[in-house]
């Protein structure tokens with residue numbers, strides 16, 4: 001994978017096309033963390049990147065984009081064990097029209113970041129079954145109905161795959177960057193390549209790839225052990241991406257996630273934390289570089305680009321969790 005800084009700059013065609021999509025008021029940088037594959041560490045990367053950015057002085061929000069399997073509550077220690085009832089479950093996602101400031105959902109604050117998840121409204125063992133086609137409306141509602149305040153970064157932790165809410169996010173919003181998470185295995189890299197192709201198709205800038213679970217350092221002898229078979233197949237598109245960081249498998253990372261304390265907090269000196277800090281610095285550099293490039297290349301277009309508010313955004317119709325829709 002390439003680490004040449006020349007790949008940091010987007011071309012002007014990408015900037016031009018993206019300028020036509022909406023921005024959310026007061027959110028300076030909208031990032032998504034995705035992968036075609038489940039279980040590769042998207043949520044772990046989202047959480048630790050968010051906290052690492054906050055510790056570098058940025059104001060950061062984290063939105064759990066996984067309605068079926070929200071991980072953010074557990075990873076940040078705000079578990080809801082009791083099942084949600086009635087309007088408690090449906091209310092946050094069934095608002096229509098512009099919300100008054102006092103009606104907006106308040107994000108929770110953990111480790112210096114603002115967080116929101118569907119898991120705050122449903123019990124952790126409660127099943128919800130929104131139809132896949134309303135997941136786009138769900139993400140839109142959470143983006144616009146949460147009182148995020150002013151943020152330098154809002155990170156959306158995506159579910160696996162190339163369906164919703166990815167499609168809605170890519171189509172409607174000006175995403176400032178996507179980070180792809182993969183393990184070294186071919187089975188994960190194939191799916192990650194698909195996610196890459198999806199983002200490229202719609203001109204979302206892919207900032208780079210995070211290679212997670214990349215070897216295991218024996219705590220006793222320090223020897224590096226490859227747990228997952230390293231990919232033998234070249235994948236030109238994926239291999240050309242900037243490698244944002246390589247994160248070893250570390251039982252502390254998994255344990256921290258389950259305990260609700262991100263590993264960058266619980267093990268500040270560990271190689272995993274060092275990798276996350278490095279990724280956060282790279283992301284900041286890339287975003288600032290892209291911003292400077294955009295301002296240089298298209299000053300007029302950037303001025304025309306007005307933020308979109310709740311009124312202009314399509315709102316959720318009907319009760320998502322009961323799968324009833326008003327058309």
Ligand SMILES: Nc1ncnc2c1ncn2[C@@H]1O[C@H](COP(=O)(O)OP(=O)(O)O)[C@@H](O)[C@H]1O
Nearest residue numbers: 038039040041042043044248249250253254257
């Ligand atoms: N570098 C790592 N070392 C050890 N465990 C990890 C690491 N990254 C993720 N995990 C664990 O792997 C599991 C899947 O990670 P998760 O972030 O939930 O993946 P995804 O969001 O892609 O489904 C979780 O139990 C998590 O704690």
Ligand SMILES: [Mg+2]
Nearest residue numbers: 042043066071
């Ligand atoms: Mg996840």
